[in-house]
Amino acid sequence: MEKYNPQKIEKKWRIIWEESKIYRTEETLEKPKYYCLDFFPYPSGDGLSVGHCKNYIPTDVFSRFKKMCGYSVLHPMGWDAFGQPAEQEAINKGIHPKITTEKYTANYKRQLSLIGTSYDWEREINSSHPDYYKWTQWFFLLLYKRGLAYRKKAPVNWCPTCLTVLANEEIEDGKCWRCGSEVTKRDLMQWFFKITDYADYLLKDLETIDWPEKIVLMQQNWIGRSEGIEFNLKVKNSEKTIPVFTTRPDTIYGMTFVVLAPEHPLINELTTQEFKNAVENYRKIAYQKSEIQRLALEKEKDGVFIGAYAINPMNNEEVPIYVTDYVLMTYGTGAIMAVPAHDERDFEFAKKYNLLIRVVISPPDWEGEELKEAYTGKGIMVNSDEYNGLPSQEGIEKICNYLDNKGIGRRKVNYKMRDWLISRQRYWGAPIPIIYCDACGEVPVPEEDLPVLLPDIEKYQPTETGESPLAKVQEFVNTFCPKCRKLAKRETDTMGGFACSSWYFLRFTSPHYKKGPFNPDKVKYWMPVDLYVGGAEHAVMHLLYARFWTKVMYDANIVNFREPFNKLLNQGMMHAPDGRLMSKSKGNVITPDEVVAEYSADALRAYELFLGPFEQDAIWSDRGINGVFRFLNRVWRLILKEKPLIFTKRPSGGAEDISRQLQKMTHKTIKKVTLDFEKFKFNTAVAALMEYINFLYSSLDKKVLEEIWSETIDTLMLLLAPIAPFMTEELWERTGHKESIHIQPWPKWDEKLTYEEKFTLVIQVNGKLRDRVEVPVGISDEEMKKIALKSPNAQKFIKDKEIIKFVTVPNKLINIVAK
RNA sequence: GCCGAAGUGGCGGAAUUGGUAGACGCGCUGGACUCAAAAUCCAGUGAGUUUUAAUACUCAUGUGGGUUCAACUCCCACCUUCGGCACCA
Numbered sequence: 001m002e003k004y005n006p007q008k009i010e011k012k013w014r015i016i017w018e019e020s021k022i023y024r025t026e027e028t029l030e031k032p033k034y035y036c037l038d039f040f041p042y043p044s045g046d047g048l049s050v051g052h053c054k055n056y057i058p059t060d061v062f063s064r065f066k067k068m069c070g071y072s073v074l075h076p077m078g079w080d081a082f083g084q085p086a087e088q089e090a091i092n093k094g095i096h097p098k099i100t101t102e103k104y105t106a107n108y109k110r111q112l113s114l115i116g117t118s119y120d121w122e123r124e125i126n127s128s129h130p131d132y133y134k135w136t137q138w139f140f141l142l143l144y145k146r147g148l149a150y151r152k153k154a155p156v157n158w159c160p161t162c163l164t165v166l167a168n169e170e171i172e173d174g175k176c177w178r179c180g181s182e183v184t185k186r187d188l189m190q191w192f193f194k195i196t197d198y199a200d201y202l203l204k205d206l207e208t209i210d211w212p213e214k215i216v217l218m219q220q221n222w223i224g225r226s227e228g229i230e231f232n233l234k235v236k237n238s239e240k241t242i243p244v245f246t247t248r249p250d251t252i253y254g255m256t257f258v259v260l261a262p263e264h265p266l267i268n269e270l271t272t273q274e275f276k277n278a279v280e281n282y283r284k285i286a287y288q289k290s291e292i293q294r295l296a297l298e299k300e301k302d303g304v305f306i307g308a309y310a311i312n313p314m315n316n317e318e319v320p321i322y323v324t325d326y327v328l329m330t331y332g333t334g335a336i337m338a339v340p341a342h343d344e345r346d347f348e349f350a351k352k353y354n355l356l357i358r359v360v361i362s363p364p365d366w367e368g369e370e371l372k373e374a375y376t377g378k379g380i381m382v383n384s385d386e387y388n389g390l391p392s393q394e395g396i397e398k399i400c401n402y403l404d405n406k407g408i409g410r411r412k413v414n415y416k417m418r419d420w421l422i423s424r425q426r427y428w429g430a431p432i433p434i435i436y437c438d439a440c441g442e443v444p445v446p447e448e449d450l451p452v453l454l455p456d457i458e459k460y461q462p463t464e465t466g467e468s469p470l471a472k473v474q475e476f477v478n479t480f481c482p483k484c485r486k487l488a489k490r491e492t493d494t495m496g497g498f499a500c501s502s503w504y505f506l507r508f509t510s511p512h513y514k515k516g517p518f519n520p521d522k523v524k525y526w527m528p529v530d531l532y533v534g535g536a537e538h539a540v541m542h543l544l545y546a547r548f549w550t551k552v553m554y555d556a557n558i559v560n561f562r563e564p565f566n567k568l569l570n571q572g573m574m575h576a577p578d579g580r581l582m583s584k585s586k587g588n589v590i591t592p593d594e595v596v597a598e599y600s601a602d603a604l605r606a607y608e609l610f611l612g613p614f615e616q617d618a619i620w621s622d623r624g625i626n627g628v629f630r631f632l633n634r635v636w637r638l639i640l641k642e643k644p645l646i647f648t649k650r651p652s653g654g655a656e657d658i659s660r661q662l663q664k665m666t667h668k669t670i671k672k673v674t675l676d677f678e679k680f681k682f683n684t685a686v687a688a689l690m691e692y693i694n695f696l697y698s699s700l701d702k703k704v705l706e707e708i709w710s711e712t713i714d715t716l717m718l719l720l721a722p723i724a725p726f727m728t729e730e731l732w733e734r735t736g737h738k739e740s741i742h743i744q745p746w747p748k749w750d751e752k753l754t755y756e757e758k759f760t761l762v763i764q765v766n767g768k769l770r771d772r773v774e775v776p777v778g779i780s781d782e783e784m785k786k787i788a789l790k791s792p793n794a795q796k797f798i799k800d801k802e803i804i805k806f807v808t809v810p811n812k813l814i815n816i817v818a819k
Numbered sequence: 820g821c822c823g824a825a826g827u828g829g830c831g832g833a834a835u836u837g838g839u840a841g842a843c844g845c846g847c848u849g850g851a852c853u854c855a856a857a858a859u860c861c862a863g864u865g866a867g868u869u870u871u872a873a874u875a876c877u878c879a880u881g882u883g884g885g886u887u888c889a890a891c892u893c894c895c896a897c898c899u900u901c902g903g904c905a906c907c908a
Contacts, residue, residue: 173905214823214903221822221904228908246908259908301906331907338908344820345906416907536902610844612832616825617901624831627844633859684833687843694843697860762839767889769839793875807888813838817888 004636006600009730014113022740023118026072027525034071035526036063037508037565039534039542040080040127040501043104045089048111050590050604050620051574051582057608058571058682059533060117064722065677067118068746074526075118076508078125079105082133083497084162084178087428091461097428098456101128115592116601116725118742123511127500132507133430134451135517136500139549140422140433141444142556148194149422151442155263156421158186163462165190167421167496170541185287188466191432191493192419195548199223199415202547211568212615218539224416229400230333231409233258236309236318240266245332245414249403250395253384254339254360256350258310258321259303262286263329270321272307279306279323286325301326301349312337313408314399315385324349332414340374347374360384361392420545422495425468427460429494437481437488446482452490468492501542502549505529505564523559532565535573543568569680572617574608579619590620602724603629609682609723631690632727635720638696639713639731644704659705665695666708666715667753673719674749682723689720715747762813763788765797777811784814 017023038059041052048056063075081101090097105126112119125132143149157166161181165188170177195202203223206216228247235242242258260267262283271279282304303324310321326345327336340350340357350357359366360383363375378392387395403409423432431452433445445452455476460469470476470492481488503517509526510519543565550564575581576588583589595604606628611618645655669692676685696712704712713735721728721741732741756777761784763771771791775784785806788794794816801818808814 217823218903224904224907226907244908248908326906326908328907336908343908345908414907539903610831616832618831621831621845624845630859631844637859683831684843687833690843760839764838764889767838767887772839796875805888807838809838813889815838815888 001637001641004633004727006602006726007597010116010596010601010726013726013729014116018113020740021122022742023075023120024122025074025076025120027522028072031070031072033074033526034063034066034531035074035529036066036531037075037505037529037533038077039532039538040078040504041108042080042083042085042497043101043108044085045093045100045104046584046589047104047107048592049574049582050592050595050608053115053592053604054574054608054618055533055535055571056112056117057115057605058614058680059531060119061605061609061682061722062531062677062680064118064725064742065746068718068721068742068744070745074123074508075120076123076125076511077109077112077117077119077121078123078504078508078511079108079127080497080501080504081105081126081128082429082500084164084424084426084428085497086128087426087460088162088178090428097460098128101126111592114596114601115604118725123508125504125507125511127430127497127504128428130451130453133454133500135507136430136495136503137433137445137450137452138447138517139503140430140495140499141447141450143193143549143552144434144444146552146556148197148552149191150194151189151191153187153189154192155185155187156190157183158188158466159183163464164425165421165423167498167541168418186466190421191423191434191491193422193548195420195544196415196417198548198551199225199417200413201551202544205547205551205563209563209568210566212536212570215536215539215543215568215570219544222417222540222544225413226415227411227413229403229409230412231313231403233310233313233335233337235270235321236311238270238308240269242266242270242310242321242335243333244335244337245412246337248339248342248392248396249399250381250384250387250390250392251339251342251360252312252314252337252399253381253387254341254358255312255317255319255337256340256356256358257319257338257346259324259327259336259338259346259349260306260321261327261329261334262323262325264323264334266335267306267323270306270308275305275307278304282323301345301352303349303353313403313406320355322349322353330418331416341371342374342376344374344376347371358383420498420548422499423493424496425466426462426494427454427457427469429497430454430499431470431476431494432491434491435479435481435488436491437484437486439486440481440483440488443481443483443488449482454494468494470494498542498545502545503553505532505546506559520558527559528561528563529565530567532568533571536570570615572613572615575617575619577620577622582620595625599625599629600632600726602727603632605725606632606686606723610686612683614680614682628686631686631693632724634693634697635716635724636727636731638693639717639735642697642700644700644702644709646706646709647703648706655701655703657704658699658702659708662695662699662704662712663708664753664756665692666712667749670715670719670747670749671751671754674746677722686723689716689723692716692719717741718744718747759811761787763791763794764813764815765794766817767815768797770794770797781806781808781810781814784808788814788816 036059038055063073067073086101087097090100140149157171159166159176159181161179162176166176166183171183174183176183203225206219226247228245229249230243230245232241232243303322306321306323308321309318311318338346340346341359342361359371360381361379362382363379381387381390381395400411431454433450433452435443435445437443455473457473462469477489477492479488479490506518506523509522513519546564551562553559554562578588580586592604603625607625610628669688672688673685717728717731725742728741758774759777761773761775762769771793773787775787798816798818804817804819806814806816
């Protein structure tokens with residue numbers, strides 16, 4: 001027998017598979033389709049680590065499995081090559097992103113082939129290629145035409161290191177998600193997508209998809225829907241009114257002051273002369289503060305009085321108006337009625353400035369004493385005139401009705417989610433296809449003029465001016481107005497990377513289509529994605545944006561589904577042996593290259609699957625992989641060398657004939673592995689195959705009918721094929737099969753053959769295990785009782801006691817309850 | 820602070836609807852093979868008590884209660900770890 005030589009056979013099959021195009025996608029109406037997709041990766045210079053493989057291996061195993069089960073499977077791969085990470089890399093290394101991108105994608109592709117993935121490379125896409133971003137721009141225009149892309153000057157998040165604006169989702173703890181610098185505010189003219197128009201829609205349709213609860217919850221929280229009422233507060237000695245939003249109108253009688261955000265437009269008009277200086281000072285300081293300082297939890301609430309008074313519409317009480325930075329201009333109306341008794345922040349503020357704290361919702365067991373902290377729960381209304389005695393819920397209804405009827409306010413829904421900031425002052429992205437003309441204003445680039453090509457330039461470093469590097473490229477900026485043909489200027493900002501990944505899953509269905517972003521027939525055939533697999537870190541970014549674009553497409557009648565990804569799974573992260581995340585800077589990266597060289601791609605695959613549950617984090621261990629490597633060697637040896645005592649006809653005498661047990665074991669294993677694969681439980685599937693082979697080895701000194709042995713080893717190879725594609729292909733060939741193992745039908749199990757004839761009857765006394773007896777399946781309760789009572793071990797524990805009852809579980813156990 | 824997930828041998832992890840806790844693997848121990856080692860193969864391996872031995876018993880799934888004939892699984896309280904959100908009125 002030739003030794004298992006993975007280096008040789010893996011290289012051999014990689015070449016054969018590529019030449020025979022065995023992984024080309026099949027599109028046929030005769031089979032059900034299955035679209036299995038990985039998150040769109042950004043190809044980094046560091047290449048793949050075994051951590052990344054924790055995602056790609058399981059989806060590959062599953063795709064192979066589905067294909068063997070008779071599906072036509074779409075399992076594509078492409079590159080999210082545009083965007084900041086790629087550009088930053090290029091800047092750091094001083095090499096043009098176009099060049100680095102090309103190099104890195106080639107490396108990724110090589111590594112993915114190395115580990116035996118079955119991607120259809122004829123469908124490879126790259127978001128930084130003009131034939132791709134042409135359509136990203138096309139989608140921008142679609143949103144624009146539907147009123148969902150607009151430009152406004154707004155204080156936006158600015159990263160002083162990356163020199164660009166960031167979307168809200170790209171800020172973590174007030175810091176840039178990429179470089180960790182503190183984010184500051186800057187007033188810039190920016191493009192936004194109106195995702196808030198779809199807030200409710202995005203929220204509701206979460207019910208229709210099979211996603212991890214965790215992600216659904218994160219999206220719900222991110223969207224942050226809250227129902228309330230917006231109403232106007234009159235200002236004493238002024239015509240102006242201040243709109244405020246509240247979800248707790250039942251606490252309106254507890255309003256003892258009003259607070260405005262520092263950016264509030266009414267501050268200038270309402271502040272009295274006397275307080276102008278103090279207010280201006282406060283605003284200046286607040287405005288200079290970075291987000292992180294402003295949001296710091298420990299920070300004391302402060303603010304200044306503006307000299308004006310607002311009037312409570314319920315009782316005409318006059319309350320002072322303050323400006324403070326704990327109120328955000330970007331949510332609700334940027335002003336609130338402050339109810340210190342029932343809001344923690346207002347309470348803190350009132351304490352600091354000795355403002356009145358009036359209880360209007362009675363906390364449980366409250367007897368009129370002063371509150372030590374705000375009571376934010378619901379309760380019975382007090383100190384609220386005719387509303388006294390009402391529970392909160394009713395109070396909310398009644399007061400809303402009152403304000404509504406009086407024309408003072410109206411019910412409103414607010415969302416935490418903000419519009420999606422799409423402009424980036426960066427070179428490496430899809431140019432925003434808009435032209436500014438002195439005569440015609442903002443003009444979209446006509447579809448037939450797409451793509452707006454990203455010029456090839458030398459100086460792509462970002463600038464501090466808040467302008468994209470493209471602004472300095474005269475040939476790019478200067479153009480003609482598509483409407484009036486006069487001289488005009490192009491928009492020089494590019495789109496953030498998340499634009500590209502908001503539709504790429506559609507492009508895979510027809511990656512070379514020229515007449516549109518995708519071929520509608522192919523989209524109809526393949527979409528939606530049946531299984532989408534990636535990390536949880538994209539919960540509120542990519543996964544929300546892609547859903548949004550899909551809904552816009554649905555409304556525009558270009559797709560016939562409202563959700564792009566039916567089922568979503570998040571893989572756990574793979575940590576380095578030191579328990580930390582793998583990263584080049586920490587020097588603890590383990591690459592698939594080194595593992596494949598030392599063991600084999602098949603061993604790497606099997607090990608990553610076996611390490612633990614798919615969704616759970618795992619720690620790479622250099623020792624553990626030995627176990628699966630041994631297992632693969634045992635498979636190799638068993639199939640090529642070992643055999644039990646084979647016979648062709650019923651023999652007499654000699655060794656024990658275990659044909660029947662073997663057959664049962666085979667069918668039980670098929671069932672176990674199949675069901676485990678369906679449930680993405682690859683670790684127990686591998687374990688089942690290990691048990692299977694252990695059983696086979698223990699059968700070698702027994703007698704087996706020839707056809708059963710041949711079924712046995714064929715099944716072993718087939719079940720293992722998605723996990724260890726190289727080795728099984730080689731073994732399949734060596735055992736005389738002509739066609740590739742990867743196009744064979746998945747083995748089926750015969751349910752009858754998974755049933756046992758005997759089982760271990762567990763005998764308990766008062767719930768404690770006392771004995772075990774082998775008995776035939778299907779025996780009656782009475783028989784079980786008889787057997788149990790005969791057990792000497794059980795007898796020991798019941799002899800001085802009175803038997804009260806028997807509890808039986810058919811084919812499992814009997815419990816004798818005795819006192 | 821709020822929301823969510825998870826705590827099982829020396830380690831990674833298994834355990835249908837509550838029904839044999841620790842599958843499978845790593846590691847370790849002993850043995851076989853070998854001049855020797857590696858590799859491979861065989862056996863053992865939760866802790867404790869007991870027995871010459873086979874055996875048997877007690878304890879054990881983060882902690883403390885509860886429901887149940889029976890709890891890793893269900894309920895209540897708490898502890899720890901990880902993840903998310905964090906002035907959203």
